[in-house]
Amino acid sequence: MRDWECTGHRVVSHHRIFDVITESYVHRPDGKEHTFVVLDSADWVNVVPVTDEGRVVLVRQFRPGTREVTIEVPGGMVEPTETDPARAAARELEEETGYVAERIEKMRSIRPNPAFIRNWHHMFMAFGARPVGRMRRDEGEDVVPFEASWEEVDKMVRDGLITHALCLTALMFARYFR
DSSP: OTTEEEEEEEEEEEOSSOEEEEEEEEETTTTEEEEEEEEEOOOEEEEEEEOTTSOEEEEEEEETTTTEEEEEOSEEEOOTTOOOHHHHHHHHHHHHHSOBOSEEEEEEEEOSOTTTEEOOEEEEEEESOBSOSOOOOOTTOOEEEEEEOHHHHHHHHHTTOOOOHHHHHHHHHHHHHO
């Protein structure tokens, strides 16, 4: 960072899930100024829930970005009042599936795309997941939970039915973590 000096910062637009920002930087070695567009978002979480029987809880939901129903693990944004991403993972698990877990463990945190997104993505594994909670969908959210064996999950991945990069990453870590 010592070669880069921020010389300007402007919020271009504010949206429910991120702010669009332009930032200007001077690259000190050559003195040239560069302007970048950055999305500033709250951190994200996802959770790979596994039942006592070893089944994985997944969700089907419509994604407007790709105009399709996707298969994913539960997840969402860390709310401004949440200081612990594990609590956000537990909340998202219950809201999207109606499942709660006996134990939630952090697997890893990654940067979704440091080229233009300024947040962390925290991945968790939930053990002892069971459907005793209450689903609470966000407005405009249509989520349908279902269970699958690890073999079925592997087949969905191989067949290209699970395409969300962050979910694929979480499932990969979960294979090693469990």
